[in-house]
Amino acid sequence: SLVILEAQWREHKYTVNYEWWEWAQWSMASKEVRYTEEFELPDNNDSFVKTGYTFSGWIYEANSYATWTILSGLTAQDNGSVTFTADWKANTDTQFKVEYYLQNVEDNEYTFAETWTQEWTTDGIGQADTTKEFTWFTFSGENENNILTGKIAWDGSLVLKLFYDRNKYTVMTGESMSGDVEDVTEGKTEDGSYRYGKRVTFKATPRVWYRLARWYKNGKVVMTGDNKDIIYTWEYLEVEVETWMVVSGHFVANTDTPYKVEYYYQNEIDGSYPESATLYTWRTWTTDTEV
Numbered sequence: 001s002l003v004i005l006e007a008q009w010r011e012h013k014y015t016v017n018y019e020w021w022e023w024a025q026w027s028m029a030s031k032e033v034r035y036t037e038e039f040e041l042p043d044n045n046d047s048f049v050k051t052g053y054t055f056s057g058w059i060y061e062a063n064s065y066a067t068w069t070i071l072s073g074l075t076a077q078d079n080g081s082v083t084f085t086a087d088w089k090a091n092t093d094t095q096f097k098v099e100y101y102l103q104n105v106e107d108n109e110y111t112f113a114e115t116w117t118q119e120w121t122t123d124g125i126g127q128a129d130t131t132k133e134f135t136w137f138t139f140s141g142e143n144e145n146n147i148l149t150g151k152i153a154w155d156g157s158l159v160l161k162l163f164y165d166r167n168k169y170t171v172m173t174g175e176s177m178s179g180d181v182e183d184v185t186e187g188k189t190e191d192g193s194y195r196y197g198k199r200v201t202f203k204a205t206p207r208v209w210y211r212l213a214r215w216y217k218n219g220k221v222v223m224t225g226d227n228k229d230i231i232y233t234w235e236y237l238e239v240e241v242e243t244w245m246v247v248s249g250h251f252v253a254n255t256d257t258p259y260k261v262e263y264y265y266q267n268e269i270d271g272s273y274p275e276s277a278t279l280y281t282w283r284t285w286t287t288d289t290e291v
Contacts, residue, residue, distance in 0.1 A: 052122035052154030053088035136196035174248025253287035
């Protein structure tokens with residue numbers, strides 16, 4: 001008898017897998033396809049977002065594919081599998097923060113001043129702008145608390161920190177023949193310099209029969225009060241250090257300085273004058289002027 005055998009062929013199948021990213025809590029379902037079957041690469045339809053990145057397609061065996069690409073026959077292995085990995089392009093507008101700290105007046109600590117938000121590429125290296133200026137302050141490049149660079153986190157959590165020292169200025173007192181001006185500030189420095197913003201105090205001591213009329217700072221009259229037309233007289237001056245300073249007092253002569261007029265009557269016998277005044281009177285006039 002004749003036996004006829006007929007061969008039957010089954011088309012191989014394989015599984016298509018999708019990976020989004022390593023921190024993903026969500027995944028796309030795998031799909032089983034036949035070797036010759038065509039399938040379409042999906043779009044994520046904004047159903048999953050990787051902060052700091054933009055989804056741009058798929059990668060398989062170092063090849064990039066756009067969404068909606070139609071493929072088939074990726075592997076001939078029966079019951080094999082292929083895996084497409086989501087391709088995420090780093091955004092160039094990921095934010096990071098730079099915090100600025102300014103040195104205190106009375107101690108070496110620093111106080112937060114402001115935050116500046118910048119943008120750069122996700123996972124790139126963010127750099128703080130050390131050229132930013134604060135009036136009366138200088139960036140402290142050697143401060144160990146500075147954080148000048150850092151990797152930009154996808155979630156915008158990178159914070160850089162910059163510390164600025166207060167400028168120091170020399171404070172001097174001007175000389176006067178009519179009185180003295182003394183720096184009586186507590187905690188006075190040996191070199192006469194103070195940090196910007198330090199409140200310094202000066203004491204004026206006029207010569208006898210003189211009085212303090214006004215204060216000068218760097219050659220300009222220091223006035224206080226609401227009425228700017230009035231020159232105030234006060235014993236102490238307290239000002240904040242802003243720059244290199246010379247503080248002086250303007251002393252004026254009193255107009256009621258007493259002086260004595262003595263009268264000597266001539267002796268009618270020998271024409272001489274007595275050693276002591278016969279009488280005297282007191283008068284007043286301006287100190288150090290001719291009478």
